[in-house]
Amino acid sequence: MTYEQLLEMLRDMHPDIDFDTAEGLIDRKVLTSFDVVSIAAELSETYGVELGAVDIVPENFNSARALFALIERIENE
Amino acid sequence: MKSFLSYLNHTADRLPDKLAFSDGETGLTFSELRRAAANVGACLMNSGAKAEPVGVLMERSAYEIAAFLGVLEAGCFYVPLDEQMPRERLDRIVRALNPRFILTDQKNLTAAEGLCPAAEHLIYSRAAAFPGPDRLREESAEDALSYVVFTSGSTGEPKGVSIRESALLDYAATLPDAVGFDESLIFGIQSPLYFDAWLKELLGVMVKGGTAYLLPRELFVNPVSLIEYINERKINALCWVASAFSLVSRLRTFYAVVPEHLKLMCFGSEVFPVKQLTAWQKACPDARIFQLYGATECTGMSFYHPVVGPQAPDRPVPVGKPFPGTKLYLLNDEGRLADEGEIVIGGPSVMAGYYKDPVRTAAALIPDPADPESGQLCYRTGDIGRLDEHGDLIFIGRRDQQIKHMGHRVELGEIEAAALSLKGVHEAVCMYVADRQRIDLFYTGPAQPWDLVVGLKVKLPGYMTPNRTEQRAELPHLPNGKIDRRAIEQKEYGK
Numbered sequence: 001m002t003y004e005q006l007l008e009m010l011r012d013m014h015p016d017i018d019f020d021t022a023e024g025l026i027d028r029k030v031l032t033s034f035d036v037v038s039i040a041a042e043l044s045e046t047y048g049v050e051l052g053a054v055d056i057v058p059e060n061f062n063s064a065r066a067l068f069a070l071i072e073r074i075e076n077e
Numbered sequence: 078m079k080s081f082l083s084y085l086n087h088t089a090d091r092l093p094d095k096l097a098f099s100d101g102e103t104g105l106t107f108s109e110l111r112r113a114a115a116n117v118g119a120c121l122m123n124s125g126a127k128a129e130p131v132g133v134l135m136e137r138s139a140y141e142i143a144a145f146l147g148v149l150e151a152g153c154f155y156v157p158l159d160e161q162m163p164r165e166r167l168d169r170i171v172r173a174l175n176p177r178f179i180l181t182d183q184k185n186l187t188a189a190e191g192l193c194p195a196a197e198h199l200i201y202s203r204a205a206a207f208p209g210p211d212r213l214r215e216e217s218a219e220d221a222l223s224y225v226v227f228t229s230g231s232t233g234e235p236k237g238v239s240i241r242e243s244a245l246l247d248y249a250a251t252l253p254d255a256v257g258f259d260e261s262l263i264f265g266i267q268s269p270l271y272f273d274a275w276l277k278e279l280l281g282v283m284v285k286g287g288t289a290y291l292l293p294r295e296l297f298v299n300p301v302s303l304i305e306y307i308n309e310r311k312i313n314a315l316c317w318v319a320s321a322f323s324l325v326s327r328l329r330t331f332y333a334v335v336p337e338h339l340k341l342m343c344f345g346s347e348v349f350p351v352k353q354l355t356a357w358q359k360a361c362p363d364a365r366i367f368q369l370y371g372a373t374e375c376t377g378m379s380f381y382h383p384v385v386g387p388q389a390p391d392r393p394v395p396v397g398k399p400f401p402g403t404k405l406y407l408l409n410d411e412g413r414l415a416d417e418g419e420i421v422i423g424g425p426s427v428m429a430g431y432y433k434d435p436v437r438t439a440a441a442l443i444p445d446p447a448d449p450e451s452g453q454l455c456y457r458t459g460d461i462g463r464l465d466e467h468g469d470l471i472f473i474g475r476r477d478q479q480i481k482h483m484g485h486r487v488e489l490g491e492i493e494a495a496a497l498s499l500k501g502v503h504e505a506v507c508m509y510v511a512d513r514q515r516i517d518l519f520y521t522g523p524a525q526p527w528d529l530v531v532g533l534k535v536k537l538p539g540y541m542t543p544n545r546t547e548q549r550a551e552l553p554h555l556p557n558g559k560i561d562r563r564a565i566e567q568k569e570y571g572k
Contacts, residue, residue, distance in 0.1 A: 013544060016530040026298050032539065033297035034483050034514075037324045053301050053333040061298065 001047045001075070003068050009042055010064055019064040026058040036061055049074055081223060081245045082149055082213035084283045085111050092260075092286050098139040100291040105139045107286075110146070111213060117147025117201070119209030121178060124197060126151050128218075130225060130432075132171065132179040134158040134189045135201060137270050137291055142279070144180045144201055145224070145270075149242070150213050153178075154222035156237075157271035158192070160185060165536045166235060167192055170227050173237055173432060180204065217242050225432050226273050228373050229541065231478065231490030233498070237432030240273075244376040247425035249284050251400035252277060255381045256343055256367045262314040263338075264289035265307050267297075267321045268484070273377045277316040277343065277369075287314070297321065300330040313338040316369075318484025319349035320514070326356035335360040345369030345378055347481040348472075351390045358387075370396030370472060373486070374441065374456045376426040379403045380470055395469035396462075399424075405470060406446045406455065407462060414446060417463035419476060421446060423455035480509045482516060485540045489516075492533070492541055496520055499532040504552050506560045507543065508569065518543035519565065521552055 010019040013035060017025075025031045031039075036056060043049040049071050060070045085107070093108035105113065121131065131148045133155050135141040148155035156174055158167055171193045179196045181189040189198050223242040227235040252258075258281040266289050268274035281287040290310055296303040303325065307315075315322075315336075322344055325331075339361040345368065358366065366385075371378035382397025399405050404423035409415035423445050430438035442454040461473040478489040489507040496505035501524030508517045520529065526546040533542050553564035566572045 014530070015526055015546065016534075026295075031298070033294075033324060034320070034540075036298050037327055038514075038544075040328055051328070053328055053330040056301065056328050056330075057299050058295070 001043075001049060001071055003064070005047070006068050006071065007064055009046075010039070013038065023063050025063060026061050031061060039067075043071065047071075078217050078219050078243060079246065080149075080214050080217040081242050081249065082114070082146065083215045084249060085114065085146065086213050086215065088283060088286050095286065096288045097282050098142050098289050098291070100138045101293060103139050105143060110139075110143055112209075113140070113143035113205045114146035114150050115209035115211070115213055116207045117144055117180070117204045117209075118150025118213070120199060120204035120207035121147065121151035121153060121180075123207065124178065124199065126153050126178050128221070129153050129178075130156050130174045130176045132156050132158050132174065132176045132189075132193065132196070134160070134179060134181045134185045134192070136160075136182055136184055137294075139291070140182070140201055140205070141270055143205065146213075147204065148180070149223060150209075152214075152218070152221065154224050154239075156225045156227075158189075159269060159271040160188060161269065162271065162538060163535055166227075166538065169235055170237070173227075173235075173434075174225070219243065220429075222429060224273075226271065226373060228486055229479075229488040229491045230437070231488040231494075233491050233494030235491075236434065236437060238273075238373045239429040239432045240376050241429050244426045244428070245276075247402060248276065248376045248378075249280050251402065252378060252381075253280050253284050255400055256341065256369075257365065258285045258287060258314075258341075260286040262287040262341060263310065263312045264314045264316065265292045265310075265312040266290065267292055267315070267317040272485075273373050274316075274318070274484075276377050281314065281316075297324065300325045300328050301333050304330055304334045304336055308334070308337045311338050312336075314341040314343075315339065316343040316345075319344045319347045319353075320483045322357055323350060323353040326353045326360075331356060331360040336364075339364040342366045343369055345371065345396075347484055349394065351388045351394075354384070354388060354394070358384075368394050368396055370470070371426075372422065372456060372458050372460075374428045374458075375403075375422045375424075376428070379422055379424075379426055380405075382469060393471055393473075395465060395467075396472050397469050399470075400426075402426075404445070404447075404455065407464070408446060408457075412446075417473070418461065420458045420460045420462040420470070420472075421455045422458060423453060427454055427456050478507075480511075480516075482509070482514065483540050485538075487516070487541050492516065492518065492537060492543065495533055495536040496529060498536070499524060499529060501525075501528065504560065506552055506562065506565060508562070508565060510570065515544040516541075517545045517547065517569070519547050519549050519552060519569070521549055524548075 089107040089111040264278040369378040370380040406421040407418040409418040503522035505520040553561040
C-alpha cells in the first residue's frame with residue numbers, strides 16, 4: 001500500500017480534512033472510535049493489512065503519516 | 078403515587094457509603110448522591126421552578142446525574158443538552174422547550190448563556206451546596222413528567238419524547254429483575270447521558286445498589302486500554318449498543334486482553350453480528366447475555382431475550398418476550414392484528430407524547446388495538462416483526478427510512494432535509510449501506526461535496542453526518558415525482 005492510497009482512503013471518509021498535514025486526529029476528536037474501526041476494516045479488506053489490537057492506540061491514528069508508518073511496519077514484518 | 082426518587086432514599090439508607098457513580102475523577106456515594114439531588118432540588122424550588130422543563134447542560138459526569146435527579150426532586154422534568162450536539166440542533170431544542178431554568182457547570186456556562194439568554198442559569202456546584210432536606214420526596218404527582226429527550230425526526234425537526242415518572246417507575250419495576258441486576262454489579266456506562274440508554278445503569282444503581290463508572294469516550298479509540306480500564310475497576314456488567322461491543326471484538330482486542338470479571342452483558346438497539354457475538358461469548362464464557370429491544374417512546378427497553386450457547390449465523394437473535402405489563406401487538410397494513418406486521422407496544426411505559434407536538438404525537442400513538450375503548454394509547458414503533466415458534470418476537474426491519482447507525486436512531490429524511498437546506502443543493506437522497514455501516518448521500522446541484530460535509534457538520538450530530546457524499550448530474554425519479562430509491566440502490570450498489 002502506498003501513502004497516496006492511504007490518503008485517498010482517508011479522504012473518502014472525511015473529504016473536509018487535509019490528511020497530508022492534519023495532526024492530532026484522535027486527540028482533537030476529528031476521528032471517532034467508529035472511524036478507527038472503519039479504517040482497520042478497510043485496511044484489512046482492501047489491502048490485506050491486518051492491524052493487531054495493540055496497534056489500535058491514539059498515537060498510531062493521530063496523523064496519516066503515523067498510520068502509514070504503522071502500516072509499513074506491519075507490511076515489513 | 079410513589080416517587081422514583083424513593084428508590085434512592087431506600088438504597089442510600091441501606092448502603093450510604095457505597096460508591097454509586099464515578100466518572101473516573103469524581104465519585105458520589107449513595108448518601109452523597111442523595112444529598113446533592115436534595116440540594117439541587119431545593120435550590121430549583123427556591124428559584125421558583127415548578128413542574129416545568131429544566132435544561133441540563135453539563136459535562137458528562139457523576140454530577141450531571143445528580144443534577145438530573147435534583148430536577149426530579151424539584152417536581153420538574155429534565156432535558157439533557159450536550160456540548161457535543163451541534164449548535165443548530167441545540168437551538169431547535171431550546172426553541173421547542175423555552176426553559177426558564179438551565180442547570181450548568183462553570184465550563185459550559187458561557188455556552189448555556191449564549192444558547193438560552195432569557196433563562197436563569199444555575200451553576201451546579203452552587204445548587205448542590207444549597208441547604209436541602211435530608212431525604213428525597215417519597216411521593217409524586219400521578220401525571221408528572223420525568224424527562225424529555227430529543228430524537229431524530231424525518232422533517233429535520235427533532236422530536237421531544239416526553240416520559241412520565243410513572244413510566245420510569247414501571248421500568249424500575251421490570252428491567253432489573255428481568256435481566257437479574259443485583260448489588261454485586263459494577264457497570265461501565267458507554268452511552269452519552271443525553272439519550273435514554275444509560276437509564277439501564279441508573280436502575281441497576283438506584284434500585285439494586287450496584288455501582289456504575291462513566292467510561293471515558295476516548296477509551297473507545299483504544300480498545301486494549303478500554304478493557305484494561307474495565308478490568309482494573311472490576312467492572313462486571315456492560316449494557317452497550319451492539320456496535321460498541323462489535324468495535325472491541327472486530328479490532329481483535331481479545332488476543333491481547335479479555336474482560337476478566339464480566340458477569341452480565343446486555344445489548345440492544347441494533348443487530349449484533351453473530352460473528353462478533355460469538356467472539357464475546359468465547360472471551361467471557363461466564364457472562365449471562367441478554368438481547369434487549371424497545372423504543373425511546375416506551376422508556377427504553379421493553380423486551381428481553383437470554384442469549385444462550387452458540388447462535389446460528391443465518392438466524393436472527395430474537396428480541397424475545399415483553400417485560401411484565403408490556404403489551405405487544407403486530408398490525409398489518411390494514412391496521413388489523415396479524416402474525417407479522419408493525420410492532421405496536423402498549424402499557425405503562427408508553428410516552429406521554431412528543432413535547433408540544435400534537436400532530437406527530439397523534440401519528441405515533443394509537444388506541445389499544447385489542448381494547449380501543451380503554452383510553453390506553455399504544456406506540457407504533459415503525460418496526461416490523463413476527464413471533465417465532467416459541468412466542469419470541471423477531472425483529473425483521475423498518476417500514477420507513479429510519480435506520481440504526483452506531484447504536485443511534487437516525488431518520489435518513491432528517492439528513493436529507495439538512496442537506497436540502499444548504500445553498501447549491503437541489504435534490505438529496507440518503508442511503509444506508511447496512512453491511513458496511515455507512516451512510517451515503519447523493520445530491521444534485523452546484524454545491525461541492527466539501528460544502529456539504531462542512532455544512533452538515535454544523536446541523537447534524539456526528540453520528541448522522543454521511544460517511545460518503547457524492548454529487549450526481551441527476552437522480553432517478555418515480556412517476557409520482559419522488560426520488561426512486563430502488564433505482565439508486567441498483568445503480569450505486571448493483572442490488
